[in-house]
Amino acid sequence: MNILFEWFGDPANWSGADGIGQRLWEHLWYTAVTMLVASAVALPLGLWVGHTGRGRWLVTLANSARAVPTLGLLLAASLWLGPKLPGDFAYTVPSIAVLAILAVPPLLAGAYGGIDSVDGAARDAAYGVGMRGRQVLWQVEVPNALPLMLSGVRSAVLQVVATATIAAIPGLGGLGRFIIDGIALADYGQAGGGALLVAVLAVLLEGILALLQRRLVSPGLTGRAVGGSRNDDDSAGPEESADPTVDLRTSV
Template sequence: MIASIFEWLTSSATWSGDTGLGARIIEHLWYSLLAVVIAAVIAVPLGLWVGHTGRAKWLVTLANSLRAVPTLGLLFAVALWLSPKFQSDLAFLIPSVVVLVVLVIPPILSGVYAGVEAVDPATRDAARGMGMRGMEVVRQVEIPNAMPLILSGLRSAFLQVIATATVAAYVGLGGLGRYLIDGLKTGDYVSTAGGALVVSVLALIVDGILALVQRRVVSPGLTGGAKGRALRGRTSPAVAVADGKSSAQPGMSAARGGVDPDAA
């Protein structure tokens, strides 16, 4: 079986044509990216607003409850409702994208909300004390500090949508789900297993790319690495942080009204 799957994956016939593996991968990524972009347009501003104001936290709870909705059942229901309203390929695309958007809104919304809410209130107060107001605090303080959790939510969303976009094949769309659906229907278990393997590898590759992006985008001061510890240590004139240990600089106790042992 493994040899047959390897032969199928490396065959030129598998990759050629409009229905080849290369074309299916592009279709799969297109459906996934479209769903994540639409979900981000909805969830990111909403998460920023809820986290910044502390209002309507029930929206996050409601969004998380959508995780319990069966994806395939929702797809059939939306397809039966929306498909008759369209005459083109949109009759298959729109129901699938709607379902995928519902799937990926919860991780994005939760990540943005949790990141903004976790910002130290003292940091917000300091920003306001410097004259920042409203959106300035959001843009220059909350978003940069919340970036690790925001990007983690986006990574989770991409993983979920790439793994789940295979259901689009049930309503006639392309993508890698075609190998799973058509293979099971015809008894071609080699292409079914090969398609499932490609979906898994594709999800891991995309997650790896996003992990590299996260490393480049997130400030080192927000990470737990050596570079982040060094930056945090330099922000305090009185405390030097090295390898997780804090040591007071000379003269610190005197500044607090005590006696400097070196001066005694």
């Protein structure tokens, strides 16, 4: 434990091009870029598959990608693309490409699963009252799919944060550098400190996203709706709405 305090206590570790501040910034930056790229591909695709019911094999295919080891993929991509790219791009492009590919399955599964789990009667009613396809998608399907979609986003973010750490092995920046360099130098204060920072970052991001999800999802879907019991004219109430779960996790 002392070595951790020592490492965190040293002001030199906090600033500069390889200080905690810079590494944290890099980590967040990789995460943001990766999520943007992956979401831009996976979310529309997931919505499309869910809405039209076509191309379900895409989701199955993406899910089976779980079995491919992240580290192996990262190293293979770096070995292949690295020499072809100039300067820092040799590290960032292959890593971020792999990070983005790995973020696709949970995003896709969340978006598809969310739309797929929308109550059939509600969808039927949406068409029945005269909504057009797009109106059904945006006014009914997407709002009802949000809990699962956002679960997918949360899984993807956690996964990217974790995988970005591993991407320090083929040379990416970010908090993983402390761990990899620390182990290489037998500086376990640095390695442990880096590990702790990553863990705290992951938990914090998860917390923030969970709060965001609470704000975005309609209270009618979360069982947090305000006030009162239902008691008036009969007892045949609907079953309690359970928190919908789909396993969106791929390995990290």
